[in-house]
Amino acid sequence: MFGLSSWTLALLIGSSVAGPYPQDAVDKLAEATLPKLKEYLAKNPQGSCTLENSVRRKEWSDLSATQRQEYTAAVLCLMEKPALTSSQAPGAKSRFDDYVTIHILQTPRNHGSYWNWDRYAKDPINSPLFNGNESSMGGNGAKFSYQGIQIPGAPRPYNLIPAGVGGGCVTTGPFKNMTVNLGPIASALTGIKANPRSDGLGYNPRCLRRDINKNSAAVTTANYTLDLITKNNNVYWFQTVMEGQFQQGKWGVHSGGHYTVGGDPGGDFYVSPGDPAFWLHHAMIDRVWWIWQLQDLSKRLAEVSMTRTMGNFPPSANGTLDDMSGLGVLAPDVKVRELMSTMGGLGGKFCYIYE
Ligand SMILES: *[C@@H]1O[C@H](CO)[C@@H](O)[C@H](O)[C@H]1NC(C)=O
Ligand SMILES: *[C@@H]1O[C@H](CO)[C@@H](O)[C@H](O)[C@H]1NC(C)=O
Ligand SMILES: *[C@@H]1O[C@H](CO)[C@@H](O)[C@H](O)[C@H]1NC(C)=O
Ligand SMILES: *[C@@H]1O[C@H](CO)[C@@H](O)[C@H](O)[C@H]1NC(C)=O
Ligand SMILES: [Cu+2]
Numbered sequence: 001m002f003g004l005s006s007w008t009l010a011l012l013i014g015s016s017v018a019g020p021y022p023q024d025a026v027d028k029l030a031e032a033t034l035p036k037l038k039e040y041l042a043k044n045p046q047g048s049c050t051l052e053n054s055v056r057r058k059e060w061s062d063l064s065a066t067q068r069q070e071y072t073a074a075v076l077c078l079m080e081k082p083a084l085t086s087s088q089a090p091g092a093k094s095r096f097d098d099y100v101t102i103h104i105l106q107t108p109r110n111h112g113s114y115w116n117w118d119r120y121a122k123d124p125i126n127s128p129l130f131n132g133n134e135s136s137m138g139g140n141g142a143k144f145s146y147q148g149i150q151i152p153g154a155p156r157p158y159n160l161i162p163a164g165v166g167g168g169c170v171t172t173g174p175f176k177n178m179t180v181n182l183g184p185i186a187s188a189l190t191g192i193k194a195n196p197r198s199d200g201l202g203y204n205p206r207c208l209r210r211d212i213n214k215n216s217a218a219v220t221t222a223n224y225t226l227d228l229i230t231k232n233n234n235v236y237w238f239q240t241v242m243e244g245q246f247q248q249g250k251w252g253v254h255s256g257g258h259y260t261v262g263g264d265p266g267g268d269f270y271v272s273p274g275d276p277a278f279w280l281h282h283a284m285i286d287r288v289w290w291i292w293q294l295q296d297l298s299k300r301l302a303e304v305s306m307t308r309t310m311g312n313f314p315p316s317a318n319g320t321l322d323d324m325s326g327l328g329v330l331a332p333d334v335k336v337r338e339l340m341s342t343m344g345g346l347g348g349k350f351c352y353i354y355e
Helices: 006-012 025-043 065-080 095-106 214-220 222-230 235-243 252-261 277-294
Strands: 055-059 141-143 167-170 352-354
Touching (some): 025 352, 214 222, 214 252, 222 252, 222 277, 235 277, 252 277
Parallel strands (some): 055 352
Antiparallel strands (some): 141 167
């Protein structure tokens, strides 16, 4: 029924990845359900976008050391380019900051390469992602004493993620000299210099701080992600479980990944994209959504939930596929419907899968 042999499919999704990380349970599920995408595309052709010619998004440690350095060099390049949002956010000094500005402005409404959480969950500080060498995303912060991360509304002992061994400025790797300009708004750390504006969009230069935290990473192992994908059959529950059910003491893989980085701005709900590691975490969120979609494409490529305000406060109408993306200077304004499929979305401009 499928045009590709299982051998070709195995090659396509890189099941025999070189390197020290065997497939985890979520990787195996993605591999096992990729034929559903093939079948869907056979029935619903997406112009010139096919599985064979789709772009492959790769896991951090499956990139070569050179490719990883090309990635961080590109991020540093964005930090050298002038901002487009400085009229709205005087603190935005670079093209990189534009992404932070738009996230800050969009937080009440929403909340290349990715980071497969499971690979590094047991020892994130010594992982290829955060070991601080030149082909990492930079190292941990220097030691800083603080009480850990409060999780409001959670019962003990889940109301506090114990602090790790960092929390201070990052001193190793490609981002050791980077300047954080925007925020803080809701920092996980105490003692961060306040922003000159109450909306956090003023200029507030400071170092990048992290507390790479295995206490938080512990809820991002593959068994959590596998449960999330396989036990939630509608997007409302998928999203709710992913984002955490704090009253039940469940942090969720979304918070788990954010607080694995922690610090400033990584641990700040609004300003977190100001830490370059944010983007790899959110690409994994997207991959997990994609694997969830793969389980039932005809339904899940058109399924959105939640209202237009965070936690439905203040109460608002349900979001729909006709809502606009609203990414300001970052991207043309399109309907959410256009962004639902990695294969053929945005009028065919999206044509990628995760391997
Ligand atoms: C950085 O660490 C990774 C993962 O341990 C390793 O593969 C790589 O060779 C190291 N690179 C350098 C320049 O030390
Ligand atoms: C960081 O800044 C110092 C001092 O300005 C400079 O010597 C060093 O090369 C910079 N490092 C990186 C990785 O940019
Ligand atoms: C995942 O595995 C860990 C370690 O075995 C266990 O403590 C945890 O309860 C498991 N989580 C889920 C959701 O199964
Ligand atoms: C909004 O979505 C919820 C949950 O899916 C549903 O129960 C409710 O009826 C929807 N409200 C409206 C006004 O459509
Ligand atoms: Cu997030």
